[in-house]
Amino acid sequence: MSAKSGVSRRQFLKASTAGAGFVLGLRLGWPSQAEAATAEFTPNAWIRVGTDGGITLVCARNEMGQDVHTSLVMLLAEELEVDPRRVKVQQAPPDPVYINTLMGAQVTGGSTSVRDAWDPLRRAGATARSMLIGAAATRWKVPPGECRAQNGYVLRGDKKLAYGTIAAAAAREAVPSDVALKPASAFSVIGKPLPRLDGADKARGRTVFGIDVKQAGMVYAALAQCPVIGGRVASFDAEAARKRAGVRKIVDIGEGVAVIADHYWVARSALADVKIQWDEGPAATLDTASIYARLDQAGDRPGVPVKQAGDAAAILAKAKPLEARYTSQMLAHATLEPPNCLARVSRSGVDVWASTQFPPGAQAVAAEVAGVKPAQVRVHSQFIGGGFGRRLEVDFIGQAVAIAKAMPDVPVKLIWTREDDVTHDFCRPPSLHLLRGVLDGGRLLALTHKMVSPSITSRWAPGAVKDGIDGFMTEGVVDFTYDIVHVDFRTVIQEVGLRVGYWRSVSNALNAFAIESFVDELAREAGRSPLEFRLAMLGKQPRQRAVLERAALESGFKAARDTGRAFGVASMKCYDSHMALVAEVSGSAESVKVERLTYAVDCGTAVHPDQVIAQLQSGAVTGLINTLRSKITVKEGRIEQSNFDSFPIPRMPEVPRIEIVLMPNGDAPGGIGEAGVPLVAPAIANAVFALTGQRIRGLPLEDAGIRFS
């Protein structure tokens, strides 16, 4: 099968960074933490071994629930031969040495953290261990081969030296050019149980998120933004607000008016007194119908092929295909920690304390707004109270710096309300999917899919969009696993007048809903079980076939409704992980209950198995947001939802049983942070069809008149 996959993810942001204006290729002007460290032994940018024996991982990825503060420590500890519970974690500053090679920039996203670190962090640990052994061998005047490392010591016979005591000597050892990594059979940390290193603090309210950071003399800001995204302040009257006790300053930053006050509640209350006239700009006429109308019009365009095999056009010309049109809704990220940023602008530079998935982006926007060089911006990355892609954006960081400029030397903390957040998000893109399939007997002979959507990457990293292909729109398509002779998958970029953003699992969720639902339609049309129909196309994909068979087995999958219960199945490869999901539902055509979600997952090596399961459980619930009822709609340029009443996310009673079967093998780890999300919608939609006979081709499913209890 010849595949043409457009720009690979690996290339992707690497190519893009120039276009986005971020100076990633240069060594920054202030020393990296590794260089500045006072520790005696800093063999590379990730490890510090103190003379007190303290081990620190300088963590290049940001912690947002996905467990990098533990799973990345495990990779290091495995080869360094230290107890992972003894390793402290320090968040890395922006620095090219911390670039995520799978993304081409220092970003936390794309379910890449473990995949990217898998080799280099283990190698870093092994390198440091080798140098510590070398230092001990030198001291003992024996060949290094007679020494070994274990639990923070170098050992030889009954003699031992603690890492701390030889840290200074180790720093003088030559850095080995190559080190051998342990085989999986020798792992004592990877794949083994370990409590999250950040878990106890999180259960006790001790974790400091961006919104919790304190600095001496700190003041607070609340910001009124134009209700139409992209609009500007035309004029404003802040006289009443200015007179309020505790108000320090009123600042016009162009996209909004901020009130700075001694306390946040004073700022918020005073902001209500500011009367603002807006220049709403061209987006003021936008509404949901016009957005989807643009997608429909663009559906007539041929699009750009992203995966082709055989000659689908010739088959379609001869046969009458089954055709379908699918759509997905826009969604807000609604991270529970609202966007916020503490910023201080002073002569010595700019400090930003923020929850961010993109420290160099935070640095770049702060520099641009403050009119300084990036090297003059210190980014202090904090624990993130939910990312999901929202904190790849740095809009709120630029705003905080713009506001803080008005009060030099004073730390100013900008906090958005939930309403600010929902109405000024970078929504998940709306999408349209046009599909055609031709059956030959009981098998699928030809399948075409055209995905029409605005491109996130055209804004976020314009240099990465080449020849009309946004690599993130091809997710869930280029990794297609079914063996079909004639395939033609295309994408069409169509802007809709609203900025859009990466939302956990990005286009995997959009494309999987359309394709996995349509494959189900084709199976039913062929008169075959949706499970058998899929398995028959996976002869060359043993790992994919295995997870699908296992999910079916564990769930008790049946193709036909049985005593008020029905099942739906979906299958895909994403993030280098093989995923299968069976949804079990009960109820009637009016009211459906999702009873159970059963996953079978082959993600290669599960570095931290319990947290792999946790991420999949989390992905399932995020998948329900996408599936059931949540949506963003637009009227007169305004987002119509504003808080958790109008933009609901699932609550405990409506979350079904989630069962997860891991099928690990010795392969390198697959990504898992997003992998649980995409199959929820098609599995449930397929189960609803099995239960009710109603085929729902648009998300959220409740828009079709069905109700989930």
Added chain:
Amino acid sequence: MTEFHLNGKPVSVDASSDTPVLWVLRDHLGLTGTKFGCGKTLCRACTVHLDGKATFSCLLPLSAVAGRRVTTIEGVDGRVARAVQAAWDKIQVPQCGYCQPGQVMSATALLSKNPTPSDADIDQAMQFNLCRCGTYQRIRLAIQDAAKQLGSGA
């Protein structure tokens, strides 16, 4: 000046009486374990105990707690709270962790009142606390585990 008892000690706060307790705790008293999530009692990340009962603090004016006992995640203690947090550790509940102080406060209040909650009781008590990461399944398990530990006299 408004006076109340915070985590067992008397405090006196100079803030306007309509200031929500959430912001009094976070800004005036420096206790940031209680979280801001929605400002409209929809997510309950701001859950505290008022005279031992779980309540939201984001729309609770300072004037309403005058002379009363407020307990936050920083101060919650006792047999039930310790069992809840031990269960949170054992089951490995938190992901991003932002909602977890509120979840722990709600779970502690539930088990203080009802030491043997059914699934329906847990749903009823915990339905107000949103978890955007979706840790609900583990929250339920942890509450059941804590109930078991408390019941066995641990």
